Structures are given as C-alpha cells and as structure tokens.
Amino acid sequence: MYKLENRQILVTGGTSGIGLATVKQLADLGAHVILLGRSSERMQAVIDLLPRPEVHGFVEADLSKDAATIPKLVKSISEDRGPIHGMFHCAGIARLKPIAIVGESDIDHEMTLSFKSGLMLAKGLSQKGVRDPDIRASILFMSSVASVAGQKGMSVYSGARSALDGAMRSLACELAPQIRVNSILSGAVETPMHEKLVGVLPQASIDAYRQQHLLGFGSPEDVANMAVFLLSDLSKWVTGASFMVDGGYSCR
Secondary structure (H helix, E strand, O other): OOOOOOOEEEEEOOOOHHHHHHHHHHHHOOOEEEEEEOOHHHHHHHHHHOOOHHHOEEEEOOOOOOHHHHHHHHHHHHHHHOOOOEEEEOOOOOOOOOHHHOOHHHHHHHHHHHHHHHHHHHHHHHOOOOOOOOOOEEEEEEEEHHHOOOOOOOHHHHHHHHHHHHHHHHHHHHHOOOEEEEEEEEOOEOOHHHHHHHOOOOHHHHHHHHHOOOOOOEOHHHHHHHHHHHHOHHHOOOOOOEEEEOOOHHHO
C-alpha cells in the first residue's frame, strides 16, 4: 500500500524523537534511509538498529552552518547511491527564550537550521538527475503548531517554523508535478527535546500545558504515522498542505 520498498528517503534529525520514530517506520516498510546530521556515531547507532542495515547510510553535515553546501551534498548522494525519492526535514531545536534575552545569534541559528536548510534541501532534490523521473518525489517539512498558535518565549522558534510553512506552499506550486511538498504542524510530543523544554517549568505549568492538548501530549509515533503517509504513495494527490497533528491543541 505504501509503495516505499527500495525507495531512498533523506532524513534530517533522524537520531531521536519524531525523526527516529519515522526512520524506524520507513525502514520497516522497506525504504532505504539516508540520515543527515552532525554525529556519525549517533547515526551509525540508529542504522545498526534498523532491518537490513546494509541498505541504509548517513552523511555527516552540520545543517546549522553548512546550508549553502546542501544542494551539492544531495547531488553527490544521488550519484553515489542512486535516485532520491523523498526527504523529511525534521531537524530543529525548541527553546523557551523571552524576547528580552533573544540575541541575533539565536535568530540566525534557528533560521539556518530549520528554514534555510529546508529550502536548500528542496533545491537539492529539485536538481536534474537527482530523482527517479518515473516517480513523483515527496518533500516533508516538520513544522509546529507554534507557527499558528502563540506561546510565551517561543517567538524565534515560531517565526522560523512559520517561515518554513509559508515556503512550503510556494514550493508546492513551483515544483509540481514532479515533487510534492507538505508539512506537519505538531503539538507537544514527549521527546528528549520536549523534556528539555518543559524541564524549566514548574509542574503546575506542565500540567496546564498538557491539558491544553485535548488528547494529552503525543508520542513520536503519533507524528511518524503522518510523516510516513505523506512520504508514501498513499498521499500521491496531496501537496501544498499543512497537517495538524497536535492532540487537539489548535482547536482550543
């Protein structure tokens, strides 16, 4: 049904949380996963956990610094390993930081890691000869419900995710029909990043935040289910769409 057997999918942020859950599901469905990230050790550890580890791979790259080199990197991956059929840009950080203490470096880092890298990955996949000409490719951006619902201390993160989500819709128009482009707007998911985020809050605030999600906090697999759907042929007539996977947070 998913038609992911032997398809090659690039994943950023694939060593923990939502990215890791998605990588596991993709591999279980027969996809060949290529991880992009900073730590070779962590990426190799993930690959060792997957079925048929010999068909997967990783490329070491710091997306927060090397965005300009990404298109060339994507091209080289396709030359070495064959056509690329999809990409899930899941890398990112979330920090509670009031605007009074936000610095320019905070803005630059977040915008480069999520927004600029996302655009350069899309540019890379759009290059001639990178994709299988007989199969429509899929680009998926990991965004956040914070892009449409305000939260104190999240202006930098929210702004970067809003930018990425807006770019997604224009990319969907520009790259159709060869490439589909969509995004997921996630609510609070119990990942290591989430634990760091709420770790600075008192328990009463954490409980109130959980209650704002009608179905409570989510698990990485809850979002991975949607990610795999959007990377597969089950969503072959879906592009330019943002999907809320937020446990009901956005309908408060």
